Amino acid sequence: RENLKTYNMEEIGKHDSKKNRVWVTFKQGVYDITDFIDMHPGGSSKIIMAAGSSIEPFWTIFANHNTPEIYELLESMRIGNISKEDAINNSINENDPYSKEPRRHKALKINGQKPFCAEPPSSLLIESFITPVELFYVRNHLPVPEIDLKTYTLELAAEETTKKTLTFEDIKNYPKYTITSAVMCGGNRRSEMAKEKQLKGLSWDVGAVGNATWTGAKLCDVLKDLGINEDNYNHVQFEGYDSDPSGSPYGASIPISKAVDPRADVILAYEMNGQPIPRDHGFPVRVIVPGVVGARNVKWLAKIIVSKEENQSQWQQCDYKGFSPSTDWDNVDFSKAPAIQEMPVISAICTPVPCETVVPINGKINVKGYAWSGGGRKIIRVDVTNDQGKTWHTANLDCEDTNAKEGRYWSWTLWSIDLPVDKKCKETEIWAKAVDASYNVQPESFKNIWNLRGFLCNAYHRVTVQLKH
Ligand code: MTE
Ligand code: MO
Numbered sequence: 001r002e003n004l005k006t007y008n009m010e011e012i013g014k015h016d017s018k019k020n021r022v023w024v025t026f027k028q029g030v031y032d033i034t035d036f037i038d039m040h041p042g043g044s045s046k047i048i049m050a051a052g053s054s055i056e057p058f059w060t061i062f063a064n065h066n067t068p069e070i071y072e073l074l075e076s077m078r079i080g081n082i083s084k085e086d087a088i089n090n091s092i093n094e095n096d097p098y099s100k101e102p103r104r105h106k107a108l109k110i111n112g113q114k115p116f117c118a119e120p121p122s123s124l125l126i127e128s129f130i131t132p133v134e135l136f137y138v139r140n141h142l143p144v145p146e147i148d149l150k151t152y153t154l155e156l157a158a159e160e161t162t163k164k165t166l167t168f169e170d171i172k173n174y175p176k177y178t179i180t181s182a183v184m185c186g187g188n189r190r191s192e193m194a195k196e197k198q199l200k201g202l203s204w205d206v207g208a209v210g211n212a213t214w215t216g217a218k219l220c221d222v223l224k225d226l227g228i229n230e231d232n233y234n235h236v237q238f239e240g241y242d243s244d245p246s247g248s249p250y251g252a253s254i255p256i257s258k259a260v261d262p263r264a265d266v267i268l269a270y271e272m273n274g275q276p277i278p279r280d281h282g283f284p285v286r287v288i289v290p291g292v293v294g295a296r297n298v299k300w301l302a303k304i305i306v307s308k309e310e311n312q313s314q315w316q317q318c319d320y321k322g323f324s325p326s327t328d329w330d331n332v333d334f335s336k337a338p339a340i341q342e343m344p345v346i347s348a349i350c351t352p353v354p355c356e357t358v359v360p361i362n363g364k365i366n367v368k369g370y371a372w373s374g375g376g377r378k379i380i381r382v383d384v385t386n387d388q389g390k391t392w393h394t395a396n397l398d399c400e401d402t403n404a405k406e407g408r409y410w411s412w413t414l415w416s417i418d419l420p421v422d423k424k425c426k427e428t429e430i431w432a433k434a435v436d437a438s439y440n441v442q443p444e445s446f447k448n449i450w451n452l453r454g455f456l457c458n459a460y461h462r463v464t465v466q467l468k469h
Pocket of ligand 1 (some may be wrong): 137141241
């Protein structure tokens, strides 16, 4: 490295486009990343913004870059060093955008610190039909914004035209609805799919889901007041107050048919389990789109846009989509797949946990878990086996939303079973699969549903436990 050339920031700054070659700095190093840009897993639109300057503020935000593998990859593109004076100037630390994060419960298993991503242990998860807010999984893509209720506003627009701006009080003045709904990340249970074949994404266990009550205004009521002709639009977009270094917010969208349907129960929620929504979950207002993948349930809601187009964020366009098992990073075309909306049927065994030693009582072991399907489809049955499917036992559906109307089963279903086990066996493998009201069933294995981003991980859940008779 000592033999490499020294550059000053002015020179580096000239390498700010593919035409002039793209250079970035990290600590003392200067790197030519031109040939890497099109291969960047996170797309090219953000990385190009660091051209001619430091990549460090980006990695403070997208802190999942701070791994030895990525440092090594960057090092392979090193072309030089920053001049001494410039290196000192650069190292003056900007304020860490993550310095004002809320306090989190210690029980959460952390999947990523910055942005914060964490899930509860599965044994806690099924302890209650309603997930306590402190134990509800957190999936942030950016720093948690700080929002003052007194100055909070929600902008409503049709395409580029602002139609209205609501205060928190304005939202509370709409008729108040409470629904119970699960929210599930599109990558829930990804860690199991990753065992099939390597993929990209946070390694979620079975806990990237929670079930809560959500209270607020109905989106359809708020949209009605805009006085627009719904037939002229196709999507309703949501933007959060959380934004990246370039100022672009987290964004997502849903089809307008969902947004304007009173029976779809889309809520602009300001309460979670009867309390103001905690900061991690979207204080003061988030949208809850029941039955739809977590990613569209935008937190810290800043703007709602009625549009002909889907939201243009990377999360709507180049993420949260499913592909064939034969699609890989060399041939993937994100524009060719629709964004995930309603989720498929899924279940998980939550206790016992993998490798646990269980003592059978009267030749049986107690197995508990959850099941859920998107689109309001009720869970009608959960089947469990521990002899590779020779015998299927039907689980008891212990807790479900008894008030839900047909086609509006937004909550999860908690199930349990006393499963007979063979006295001769020291070990047993338990499988669970759920069936929803449309008779959709979970696929048997991950082999043929594997996808490069690890979404829709709904194969039979399999848990092996030790038996101590
Ligand atoms: N909304 C904003 N503004 N920013 C985000 O990073 N993450 C989304 C969604 N809404 C996100 C967001 C994703 S991918 C999921 S799975 C859910 O929020 C997680 O909600 P939770 O953290 O309340 O469990
Ligand atoms: Mo997610």
